Amino acid sequence: MxxxxxxxxxxxxxxxxxxxxxxxxxxxxxxxxxxxxxxxxxxxxxxxxxxxxxxxxYVPPKWPAADASQQVHLDLTVEDLDAAEKEVLALGAKVLDAEDRRRGWRVYADPAGHPFCLCAC
Known part of the structure; x- marks a missing residue:
């Protein structure tokens, strides 16, 4: 229970x-x-x-940074990473991790600086 x-x-x-x-x-x-x-x-x-x-x-978290930890982030599952990325960027997100575009997730910051990931389902 x-x-x-x-x-x-x-x-x-x-x-x-x-x-x-x-x-x-x-x-x-x-x-x-x-x-x-x-x-x-x-x-x-x-x-x-x-x-x-x-x-x-309010001070936004820094990603990745041990001295200004993100504390929490959202993993959002999507059907098409490329299409979802275009939409979140148009809404005001910023790319945080552009290193490996082939993996199954990508890291962004929302307009207030909170990290979130788009994850392929």
């Missing part, structure tokens, strides 16, 4: 609405802002929630 159920994965960022819009463009879903916009939920089509929280003085 589980002790708890995952409610959401929350990312700190400087602009929750903008980052929620980025991930809505990548994953689909419905953006729901609460109150003053310092907390925004993205309700995902398959269930679950990705949340975004305003963090004063």
């Amino acid at each position: 589980a002790l708890a159920k995952l409610g959401a994965v929350a990312l700190d960022c400087p602009d929750p609405g903008a980052l929620a819009a980025f991930y809505a463009g990548v994953l689909g879903g419905t953006v729901e802002a609460e109150g003053d916009g310092r907390w925004v939920d993205l309700r995902l089509p398959e269930g679950g929630t990705l949340a975004f929280q305003a963090a004063p003085g």
Whole structure:
């Protein structure tokens, strides 16, 4: 028996609405802002929630860097890496790892600097 159920994965960022819009463009879903916009939920089509929280003085993680660790990242599975890459770049992502384009994943940063991977399914 589980002790708890995952409610959401929350990312700190400087602009929750903008980052929620980025991930809505990548994953689909419905953006729901609460109150003053310092907390925004993205309700995902398959269930679950990705949340975004305003963090004063936010400093993005560096990848890879032992002194400014990423702490957590999202692995997003896609059918076509090349097509998905074009779309996330158009939405504002930045390439973090362009070394080996033949492997089954690629590393990017979202507009707030959080690392995420596109992974071939």
